[in-house]
Amino acid sequence: MSNRREASALFMRKQCGIDHTRTLIGQRVYICCPIPVCLTDEKCVRLDKCPHLRDILNSENVTPAKKEIMRRQCGIDASQRFLEHRMYICCPKMGTFLPKDEKCGQGTEEAGLSELPWLAMLFYQNTTTWDPILDFNCEGSLINNRYVLTAAHCVVPGKEISMDLVLRKVRLGEQSNPDWVGLNAGKKRFAFGPSDFEVEDVIVHQNYTKSYVNDIALLRLEIPVRYTNQIAPICVPRAHTALKKSALRIAAWKMTNNGKPSQILLQSTIRENKQRCSKKFKYFDRPSQICAGVHGETDTCLGDSGGPLMGNITLSIYVVGISSYAAQPCGQKGVPGVYTKTGVYYKWIVKSLKP
Structure with missing residues (x-):
C-alpha cells in the first residue's frame, strides 16, 4: 500500500489545476501531462497493461529508475481512482523479445557518432579503495531493450577482472571515450546523449570455464532502454554462419597495437583463420x-574484451562473436x-531472457 501512496505522490506533483464542479466521483484533478513522445518500438498503454514498468514503479523506494519511468508517462485518465488505471505509459516490448532482423543491426557506413549504437561500456568499482571514479574494463553489445551480451570473463573475477572489481553500471550511446575529446580532420568529436544503466542481474553460462570455453554472459539492465539514434540493438544470429570469406x-576504445588507449572509437577489419588459433x-x-x-597488425586489445565481432548477414549487422582472449601483448603481427x-548459444540466450 505504501508503494502505491508513494507512486501516487509522484503522480500528484504534476497536478496543475482542479475543476470544483462536482461529479459522480468528486472533483476532477487536472495534471500537467507531457506531450506523448512514445518511440517507434513503444505503445502508449495504461500502466496496468505494462507489468514490466508497473513493477518498477511499485518498488519500495523512490529510485532514479522509478523517476525515469515516470518521465515516460504519455497520458492520464483523471476519472480513474487507482494509479494503475489513471496513468498511461510508453510501454516497450518485454525483455524476452529479440528484435526482428530489419529492426536491429542498422549502423552507418562512416566512422562517426551513432555508427555502432549497440556498443556498451562496462564500468567497475574497486572495492578495496571504494574510489567513486569507476574503471572501464570491458565492452558488450545491446541485443534488446533490457539485455547486454558480453563475455563471462568480464563478470567472473579471476581473469581480466581482478577480485576487488565489481561491475556497477553499463554505458550506452557513448561512441567517443568520455575522458577525451578527439579530433577528426580538425573538428572536435563528441558523443551525444550517453546513458548509464544499473545492472539488475548477471547471467553467466553454466558451463563457463577458466580456459574461456563457453565465455558468454548476459547483463539485465535495471530498466528498459529507449532506442535513439545513439542507442539501438545489434542482431543475434540464430545459428553459426560460415565466415571464412x-x-x-x-x-x-582501447585497441592500439602498442597497448595504449585510443582517443576515439577505433575500428578494424579482420578475417577468420582457424588454423592459426x-x-x-x-x-x-x-x-x-x-x-x-x-x-x-590489428587485433583485439584490453578494453574490448566482451565486445562484438561483427559481420553482415543479409542487410543487417550481427554479433557473430564475442571478444574472448588473445595473445599478450595484443595486436601482434x-x-x-x-x-x-554467438550463434552456437542462441537457444541459451533466448532461454535466459526474462520479461
Missing part, C-alpha cells in the same frame, strides 16, 4: 570459438584473437 569488424592456443575450441585476425561463437 567474410570481412569481420571489431571496434573498441589451433597452433597458437592450447585450449582453442573449434565448435564454440572463432579464430579471427590479422589484417595488417600474425597472431589472431579468439571469439565466442
Whole structure:
C-alpha cells in the first residue's frame, strides 16, 4: 500500500489545476501531462497493461529508475481512482523479445557518432579503495531493450577482472571515450546523449570455464532502454554462419597495437583463420570459438574484451562473436584473437531472457 501512496505522490506533483464542479466521483484533478513522445518500438498503454514498468514503479523506494519511468508517462485518465488505471505509459516490448532482423543491426557506413549504437561500456568499482571514479574494463553489445551480451570473463573475477572489481553500471550511446575529446580532420568529436544503466542481474553460462570455453554472459539492465539514434540493438544470429570469406569488424576504445588507449572509437577489419588459433592456443575450441585476425597488425586489445565481432548477414549487422582472449601483448603481427561463437548459444540466450 505504501508503494502505491508513494507512486501516487509522484503522480500528484504534476497536478496543475482542479475543476470544483462536482461529479459522480468528486472533483476532477487536472495534471500537467507531457506531450506523448512514445518511440517507434513503444505503445502508449495504461500502466496496468505494462507489468514490466508497473513493477518498477511499485518498488519500495523512490529510485532514479522509478523517476525515469515516470518521465515516460504519455497520458492520464483523471476519472480513474487507482494509479494503475489513471496513468498511461510508453510501454516497450518485454525483455524476452529479440528484435526482428530489419529492426536491429542498422549502423552507418562512416566512422562517426551513432555508427555502432549497440556498443556498451562496462564500468567497475574497486572495492578495496571504494574510489567513486569507476574503471572501464570491458565492452558488450545491446541485443534488446533490457539485455547486454558480453563475455563471462568480464563478470567472473579471476581473469581480466581482478577480485576487488565489481561491475556497477553499463554505458550506452557513448561512441567517443568520455575522458577525451578527439579530433577528426580538425573538428572536435563528441558523443551525444550517453546513458548509464544499473545492472539488475548477471547471467553467466553454466558451463563457463577458466580456459574461456563457453565465455558468454548476459547483463539485465535495471530498466528498459529507449532506442535513439545513439542507442539501438545489434542482431543475434540464430545459428553459426560460415565466415571464412567474410570481412569481420571489431571496434573498441582501447585497441592500439602498442597497448595504449585510443582517443576515439577505433575500428578494424579482420578475417577468420582457424588454423592459426589451433597452433597458437592450447585450449582453442573449434565448435564454440572463432579464430579471427590479422589484417595488417590489428587485433583485439584490453578494453574490448566482451565486445562484438561483427559481420553482415543479409542487410543487417550481427554479433557473430564475442571478444574472448588473445595473445599478450595484443595486436601482434600474425597472431589472431579468439571469439565466442554467438550463434552456437542462441537457444541459451533466448532461454535466459526474462520479461
